[in-house]
Amino acid sequence: RQDPKTKFILAQASTIDDNLLQPLVGQSTVPITVVKEQANEVIAVSDLILVASGTATLQAAVVGTPMVLCYRTTAKTFWIASFVLRFVVRVQWIGLVNLVAGRTVVPELVQSAATGQRLYDEAMRILEDPVAYDAMKQDLATVRAALGEPGASNRAAEKVLAVCRA
Numbered sequence: 001r002q003d004p005k006t007k008f009i010l011a012q013a014s015t016i017d018d019n020l021l022q023p024l025v026g027q028s029t030v031p032i033t034v035v036k037e038q039a040n041e042v043i044a045v046s047d048l049i050l051v052a053s054g055t056a057t058l059q060a061a062v063v064g065t066p067m068v069l070c071y072r073t074t075a076k077t078f079w080i081a082s083f084v085l086r087f088v089v090r091v092q093w094i095g096l097v098n099l100v101a102g103r104t105v106v107p108e109l110v111q112s113a114a115t116g117q118r119l120y121d122e123a124m125r126i127l128e129d130p131v132a133y134d135a136m137k138q139d140l141a142t143v144r145a146a147l148g149e150p151g152a153s154n155r156a157a158e159k160v161l162a163v164c165r166a
Contacts, residue, residue, distance in 0.1 A: 008032045011042040048127055050119055057097045057106070061143040066136040067106050068122045069095045070114040100146050105139040 008030055012021060014037050025032050035042055039056060043049055043063050051057055053071040060067050071094060093099055095108050107122045109115075126132050 006030075009042050009046065010034045011039040012036045013039070048123055050123065053094045053096075053108075053110075055096065057095050058100070058143075058147070061097045061100075061140045062147065064137055064140050064144065066126055066133060066140070067097075068109065068119060068126070069097070069106050070109040070119060072111055072114045097140070097143050100143050101139065105136065105143060 008028075010021075010025065010032050012018075012034050021034065025034060040059060040063070043056075043060050043065050046065050049056075049060055049065055049067045051060060051067050051069055053069055057067065057069055093104065093108060094110060095106060097106050098104055098108065109118050109122065126136060
């Protein structure tokens with residue numbers, strides 16, 4: 001049963017076709033508001049996000065929004081990626097937030113673990129436990145600090161120009 005205060009917002013990327021998304025949203029048993037090309041705004045107004053692995057995890061960390069990361073792909077792609085990540089690159093996580101932190105800050109539900117029930121369980125665990133929620137927000141602030149101040153591209157360009165001038 002859905003809490004009447006709970007709202008579901010889906011940030012639709014510009015690369016996702018309406019014809020693909022609308023039938024899925026229409027089948028939902030809960031109302032979902034679809035917002036196009038405003039991921040930062042959706043992240044900012046959310047208490048918690050369910051997010052696919054990628055740069056959106058860093059966007060959420062910068063804003064400070066707790067999250068559950070999920071990722072599913074084909075078995076072949078997963079096998080290749082697992083091999084590369086575990087034996088060539090040697091990382092324990094797929095989430096950029098966890099990679100930057102060097103530890104598990106946000107739960108990662110990958111492949112068979114990325115089920116609706118597991119997403120629900122992790123989301124509710126975080127939302128219903130104020131200690132876990134606050135700890136994740138503090139950990140995300142640490143990740144944000146590790147990323148440095150905004151303007152990294154300008155600082156990098158200035159350094160390159162300084163080397164060129166020398």
